[in-house]
Amino acid sequence: MTLEKPWSKEFDELLRKLESSWGGKIKRPGGKRAEQDPRFAASDFFFYPTYYGEIEDFKISVNIGEIGGGDLPMLAGADNVEFLNIRVYVNNDYRIKMSHEGKVDKFKKLFGLSEDTPTGNKRLDKKYVLKTASDRDKSLLKSMEFQEHIQNLEPFSHFEISKAQIIWLQGLSDKSQLDFSNIEKNAKTLIEIAKIIG
Numbered sequence: 001m002t003l004e005k006p007w008s009k010e011f012d013e014l015l016r017k018l019e020s021s022w023g024g025k026i027k028r029p030g031g032k033r034a035e036q037d038p039r040f041a042a043s044d045f046f047f048y049p050t051y052y053g054e055i056e057d058f059k060i061s062v063n064i065g066e067i068g069g070g071d072l073p074m075l076a077g078a079d080n081v082e083f084l085n086i087r088v089y090v091n092n093d094y095r096i097k098m099s100h101e102g103k104v105d106k107f108k109k110l111f112g113l114s115e116d117t118p119t120g121n122k123r124l125d126k127k128y129v130l131k132t133a134s135d136r137d138k139s140l141l142k143s144m145e146f147q148e149h150i151q152n153l154e155p156f157s158h159f160e161i162s163k164a165q166i167i168w169l170q171g172l173s174d175k176s177q178l179d180f181s182n183i184e185k186n187a188k189t190l191i192e193i194a195k196i197i198g
Contacts, residue, residue: 007064007172007175008048010175010178011048011049011064011178012049013178014062014178014179014180015049015051015062017180018051018053018062018180018183019051019053021180021184022053022054022060023053023054024051024053024054024060025051025052025053026049026050026051026052027049027050027051027052028049029047029048029049048063048065049063050062050063051063055187055191056191058088058089058090058191058194058198059088059089060086060087060088060089060187060190060191061085061086061087061089062084062086062087062183062187064082064083064084064085064172065082065083065085066081066082066083081171081172082171082172083157083158083169083172084169084170084171084177084178084183085167085168085169086167086168086186086187086190087165087167087168088165088166088187088190088191088193088194089164089165090164090165090194090197090198091163091164092161092163092164092197092198093134093136093163093197094136094137094140094197095132095133095134095137095162095163096130096131096132096133096137096140096141096159096160096161097130097131097158097159097160098128098129098130098131098150098158098159098160099128099157099158099159100127100128100129100157116129116130116131117130117131117137117138117141119141119147120142121147124147124150124151140196145196146193146196149189149193149196152185152189153168153186153189153190155170156168156169156170157169157170157171161193161197166190166193166194166197168186168190
């Protein structure tokens with residue numbers, strides 16, 4: 001939910017391109033939820049549509065969503081921020097979260113108070129806070145193939161592998177982020193990660 005932004009036209013164009021290139025469907029906001037709950041029907045708010053499709057037998061979605069400043073550690077104290085969101089749905093046993101390292105995270109690392117999982121890749125370890133749930137997760141994080149895919153996904157604000165999906169978020173600041181070739185590159189990289197973990 002967001003006040004209408006200048007990139008709504010570009011996002012609509014992107015979704016039409018995704019639909020014509022990959023098939024799938026675009027789901028527009030509204031429906032019963034908006035009819036039943038006046039908060040979701042307010043005319044002064046704008047909901048972005050969502051693309052749903054399939055690539056190489058993996059279900060995928062692309063949308064723009066709003067995240068409150070307290071929802072991600074790197075945004076603590078910030079106003080709501082809009083994110084380009086790509087999700088690939090895959091059942092798996094991995095639990096990994098990666099987000100940009102903030103000042104508090106650096107302080108925790110300095111004093112050994114961090115839950116951060118080192119990868120052995122100095123650049124990734126310095127740039128991100130990496131959280132895992134198991135030794136298997138740590139093994140995946142340390143694999144060169146996985147690290148290459150992560151580097152291909154940059155820049156991103158948050159990356160996560162959960163029980164049923166892989167999530168990639170990028171804070172929106174420029175219309176060029178909505179270019180089809182960027183979305184296609186990132187979606188295909190997420191599919192490669194899904195093949196590794198699925």
